Amino acid sequence: MRIDLVSEHASPLAALGGVDAGGQNVHVAxxxxxxxxxxxxxxxxxxxxxxxxxxxxxxxxxxxxxxxxAGPATAIPKDELxxxxxxxxxxxxxxxxxxPPDLVHAHFWMSGVAAQRGAAGTGVPVLQTFHALGxxxxxxxxxxxxxxxxxxxxxxxxxxxxxxxxxxxxxxVGELTAMGLPRERAxxxxxxxxLARFRPDPRGVKVRARPRILCIGRLVERKGVDIAIRALAxxxxxxxxxxxxxxxxxxxxxxxxxxxxxxARQAGVADRTRFLGQVEHDRAPHLYRxxxxxxxxxxxxxxxxxxLEAMACGVPPVVSAVGGxxxxxxxxxxxxxxxxxxxxxVAEAVRSLLARPExxxxxxxxxxxxxxxxxxxxxxxxxxxxxxxQVAAFVPGGGAP
Ligand code: UDP
Numbered sequence: 001m002r003i004d005l006v007s008e009h010a011s012p013l014a015a016l017g018g019v020d021a022g023g024q025n026v027h028v029a030x031x032x033x034x035x036x037x038x039x040x041x042x043x044x045x046x047x048x049x050x051x052x053x054x055x056x057x058x059x060x061x062x063x064x065x066x067x068x069x070a071g072p073a074t075a076i077p078k079d080e081l082x083x084x085x086x087x088x089x090x091x092x093x094x095x096x097x098x099x100p101p102d103l104v105h106a107h108f109w110m111s112g113v114a115a116q117r118g119a120a121g122t123g124v125p126v127l128q129t130f131h132a133l134g135x136x137x138x139x140x141x142x143x144x145x146x147x148x149x150x151x152x153x154x155x156x157x158x159x160x161x162x163x164x165x166x167x168x169x170x171x172x173v174g175e176l177t178a179m180g181l182p183r184e185r186a187x188x189x190x191x192x193x194x195l196a197r198f199r200p201d202p203r204g205v206k207v208r209a210r211p212r213i214l215c216i217g218r219l220v221e222r223k224g225v226d227i228a229i230r231a232l233a234x235x236x237x238x239x240x241x242x243x244x245x246x247x248x249x250x251x252x253x254x255x256x257x258x259x260x261x262x263x264a265r266q267a268g269v270a271d272r273t274r275f276l277g278q279v280e281h282d283r284a285p286h287l288y289r290x291x292x293x294x295x296x297x298x299x300x301x302x303x304x305x306x307x308l309e310a311m312a313c314g315v316p317p318v319v320s321a322v323g324g325x326x327x328x329x330x331x332x333x334x335x336x337x338x339x340x341x342x343x344x345x346v347a348e349a350v351r352s353l354l355a356r357p358e359x360x361x362x363x364x365x366x367x368x369x370x371x372x373x374x375x376x377x378x379x380x381x382x383x384x385x386x387x388x389x390q391v392a393a394f395v396p397g398g399g400a401p
Contacts, residue, residue, distance in 0.1 A: 001101075003042050007046050010024035018246055023131070086117070103125050112130075132302040159181045190324070214240075257275065289315070294307065303323070308371055314368050316367060335367060
């Protein structure tokens with residue numbers, strides 16, 4: 001099949017850890033790679049956000065990335081991209097009128113707006129993965145939510161207009177049906193892990209003189225890194241590594257970095273907190289394997305790749321009991337789940353893991369097993385492809401099998 005993925009802000013070629021570059025970029029890159037490996041002709045459409053980007057890049061992984069001119073060729077925060085989606089959609093419409101794919105899969109709501117506009121009248125089926133939902137974001141972030149005010153309404157339209165919505169966790173399906181999506185048009189395929197890269201340390205669980213905790217991800221407030229920093233005050237002797245954040249050139253001006261550094265000072269743990277900045281995704285497995293516990297304590301989490309990467313590397317995660325974490329982390333089985341917004345609960349969970357290396361080894365082994373059994377990208381690409389084939393078979397004129 002010729003499969004076109006649309007990912008307006010999240011390029012599969014981008015460096016990760018910045019405010020708008022995280023799990024979606026990894027997801028799109030892995031899906032495109034896996035589909036190409038299975039013999040499909042895959043094109044990813046992403047916004048051209050730098051003058052230096054060529055119109056088309058053929059990746060070594062066998063898929064193409066087309067840089068779509070929509071708005072200025074500069075970085076724009078994703079919450080300011082909506083005005084450019086009309087142009088994005090028009091470009092797609094032109095491209096697909098000349099050379100239609102068998103199927104389109106849009107990632108994030110704005111890609112859905114552009115993709116559905118681009119595919120209108122062509123008979124090409126459009127599938128949707130949201131990665132995050134505006135109504136959930138608004139519920140948790142309230143006034144701090146910088147999404148465009150139309151988001152919630154447009155998102156519901158995108159859900160209803162899609163031929164199928166592929167959710168990444170069961171919690172999301174409840175939200176989607178509340179938005180008016182008939183249950184039979186929702187499928188669940190979680191995000192996966194590249195098991196060739198994210199592997200445990202063959203030497204097993206270690207006991208270090210100075211225990212190490214890791215937080216890795218985009219440095220945005222809702223990711224709850226401050227909760228891990230506050231927890232550190234009650235985890236004597238441990239050090240906390242924080243990976244992610246803006247590129248080094250913007251580090252000193254970043255308000256979230258300044259806020260987190262202030263939290264570390266106030267909590268009296270500045271000397272035990274190390275900000276590493278962005279870590280190349282290829283280096284992430286090595287980083288995971290160098291720590292004893294990973295903490296991921298977001299306020300809410302549409303999926304949450306980080307705990308799975310930790311489990312794949314044999315490191316038990318301590319996570320907030322929200323969203324995708326409820327599916328991925330077995331409490332007391334592969335990691336520990338704690339209430340959100342609760343540094344004391346994080347500290348207690350981490351201390352209990354650090355105090356019992358043999359228990360950590362059990363959780364570690366069970367975590368590796370769980371990720372292998374359920375979250376192998378190659379298996380999930382096949383599940384996604386099965387949804388594609390179902391949809392292509394039902395849409396008149398859509399998708400050759
Ligand atoms: N990541 C990375 N380097 C960094 C920060 C993050 O490679 O400096 C990766 C991390 O390994 C994970 C992704 O970014 O694969 C974050 O995904 P997650 O689903 O946890 O959060 P999201 O960013 O999608 O909200």
